[in-house]
Amino acid sequence: MFEAAFADVTPGADEIGPDIDAQGGYTVAHSVLNRKSILVLAACAAACGSGGASAPSAATSPQLVTVAELTVGTIPTGNGPYINGTFAPAAYGQSITPTQTVSGPRFRWLDDKGNGVAVAGTMAILTRVYGGLPADIPSAPGFVATSSTIDGGTDFVFDESVVLTQGVKYWFLESTPAQPTVWVDGQLHGIDAYPGGEWYSAGTAGPYIHIISAFSAADLVDANFRVSGHPR
Secondary structure (H helix, E strand, C coil): CHHHHHHCCCCCCCCCCCCECCCCCECCCCCCCCHHHHHHHHHHHHHHCCCCCCCCCCCCCCCCEEEEEECCCCEECCCCCEECCEECCEEEEEEECCCCCEEEEEEEEECCCCCECCCCCCEEEECCCCCCCHHHHHHCCCEEEECCEEECCCEEECCCCCEECCCCCEEEEECCCCCCCCEECCCCCCCCCCCCCCEEEEECCCCCEECECCCCCCCECCECEEEEEEEC
16 A cells, blocks of 8 residues: 555655666665655555554444233144134234334234244234224225335334334234234233233134133233334
8 A cells, every 4th residue: 555655656856766776676775755755654644543444333223122012821822713624824913002112113923932933924003903804904994004024034024114103002913814823811811911902813714803712701812922113
């Protein structure tokens, strides 16, 4: 770098340049940096520093925060409703109320150990209860958005432009019956493990319904889940 800077400098009439010996090399005794070379060297030292140029730091994504979660469920649902001796494809949903305003929300079903459950298809967000078919969600009143991708095989991810507002109730409903297994808290008789939230299920040809415990209509069932996003 320094050699390239010196090579472009030609001594002027009032400057002392290096002598060239018979073999074409610079003689040390009379080689003196001219004023232009000194300016180039000083500029490089200021820009590079004594330790050399440092690489620019990589931009970091905003940290995800959890705004709704339930982890106490221990009962697996299987792979959809058991109809006529076989498991039918199912879509599941959960209503939530975020504790903080976030953008770019993510929804993840959790098993009984807190691990993410594999998912497929898409999920939608609505601002009101829905009792229609999964395929008709985008045209439903209160529709907000459909997930744009699945991250890590477990997270339905929505665009950053999608915002969940603190204290507002939302319904996260799968748009595609994709046979997920989710873990629910139906064994907690008489206890609402996630107050204000409900678990929903829909079949291929059936509408979304609010699931209650088979033991008692008083048992409010929720599924294990986590909703996160970027703070705003």
